[in-house]
Amino acid sequence: MTPPQVATVVMYHLVQPPDAGPVAGLKSVDVAAFRGQVAYIRRHYTPVSSIDLVAAIDAGSPLPPRPIVLTFDDGYRCHRDHVFPLLQAERVPATFFPVASALIERRLLDVNKIQCVLASVDDLDRLVREIDAEVEAASRNGDCLPPSTYRATWWRASRWDPPAVVYVKRLLQHALPDAVRVPLVDDLFRTIVSIDERRLADDLYMDVDDLHAMKAAGMTIGAHGDRHVRLPTLPEDGQAREIDGALRVLDAVGASREAFVYCYANGEHDETSVDLLRARGCRAAFTTRPDLARLAAGEMLTLPRLDANDFPSDANAPPSEWTRRAF
Template identity: 40%
Template sequence: MSSHHQLDVVMYHFVRPIEQSRWPGIKGLEASAFDTQLDYLEATYDVLTPKDAIAALRGDRPLSRRSCLLTFDDGYKDHFTHVFPRLQERNLKGIFFPPACAALDRHMLDVNKIHFILAGGSDPKQLGNLIDEAVRAHPGLPAPDTFRDEHHHAFGYDTADVIYVKRMLQHALPSKLRRTLADDLFAQTVSSDAGSFADDLYCNVDDLREMHEAGHMIGSHGNAHVWLDRMNADDQRADIFNSFRLFDAIGMPNSNFTFCYPYGSYNQETLSCLEAMCCVAAFTTKPESATPGSDGLLEIPRLDTNVFPPRAQAAPFAMTA
């Protein structure tokens, strides 16, 4: 059974007081704006529970009106401190996708090191120059101009200088070099104690267990939050399997789990791995509404929070690509 109504899966990352914080450059949703957005969503949509949304996407639950599902990536403490209480007050439920390495090992994600390096007030042009110096000093790498030709381009909200820093530290450089650079820049510009910073930044197992017991769904965001489409099938399978240790710690079954692709990155081998592991639904960053009963359950599109009021100022692709 299919429905003519669409389902908008809303994607959130940081939800916190931002403007008056130590990190006003962090790109996220102000906690007060989250209240306004929930008002809008409740007035405009049927806000589904995860279970009902998955049933609708499967085509088993007809939708009487346009509906939405709330999803939250990366396991930030924001979600426990600012999101969870607000959802509880409204009797709304969402899916939360914490990487196992952050929740269990208190490991700073590479993407978050980059976020805070850029949010700490450092000039992205100067950061790019420091990266170029490291490239020149590293044997066997092309000249910095080669990297700049490919990666120094504005995209979405970000300037070319910001995108260059992001791409170079995310995936363009060899893994050992980019991690060394990210660690050094993080220590210089953010904190010399990454472990303590991670303790404050991410939910812990007790937080996630409380949210799960309150009726929210905890899904997998992988073990190490890596670009899956840059890995072979065995390594992808290992990363996904290792993420199940978080389910074990929370006291959840590993079967019939949901998954969210880190960086929106996956390929056919990822899909095969998830299918073999009995994943019931997997979420992408493809910026579209989902059509229940027709979209593949392992390639569910989502829309960024900025597409909706009170922001509603960005084209869907701008924050999701």
């Protein structure tokens, strides 16, 4: 028996110049670094589309040497402005994963709301006290743990942020249960950020016309959640609603619901998520687990991806560890 083929999948979020406005502080890849990465990738790999991976499994279609799939999450407008033109010029196919509520209803993703709250707040200590008060109240109802427990885990400096910022980000991004976290994020955004959500969403995310143009140019459009909720936090019917809501993206851009590709919000999934996607005809689904992707029938709905930061941004850099492993 021949061993399964291996592909490299890379995930990108924001790709933007340093002076990127309201979301300049979000983790992103600089446009110049991205250009270098594409050149590096073209030297060492053969870019293919995510549908090529599916065809390799379904039809036994051979893949070129060292296949690589570039994926772009969340449907940011910088993908249209800075990524798409370069990919087109270099004839590199890619897969884009917009979030349905951001694309269609122009809702802001929580991760972007939190960034705006931090960028707009003038008294960080007061923000921390407000969050702690909410957490304290919710913990008395048994909805989450007391603030001291979260402090013990998350009050610490990171490479970029002081402890208070790390604490706010982690609690609001994922540490609190969604039942406490989501209303708290909405409330903070409403009271602290003066920019209208709709206007900010229009600045941040691509629209349906942008994605139509990308699809017409040969790019693949996949689904990436309705509200970008981590699937394992939901019961089965909630997961089904989140996935079915996500698939509205395919309809909006005229992509087929047959043989579609999916990207789990925050990479998170469980057996229920995989079963629901399989039942709907999903042929490949991507996580954020960092590894090379083994293309085997039983593994297509839990494919790992490398982070963009795992790749050199200098076209002439020697092959990195992940590149050597793909040889």
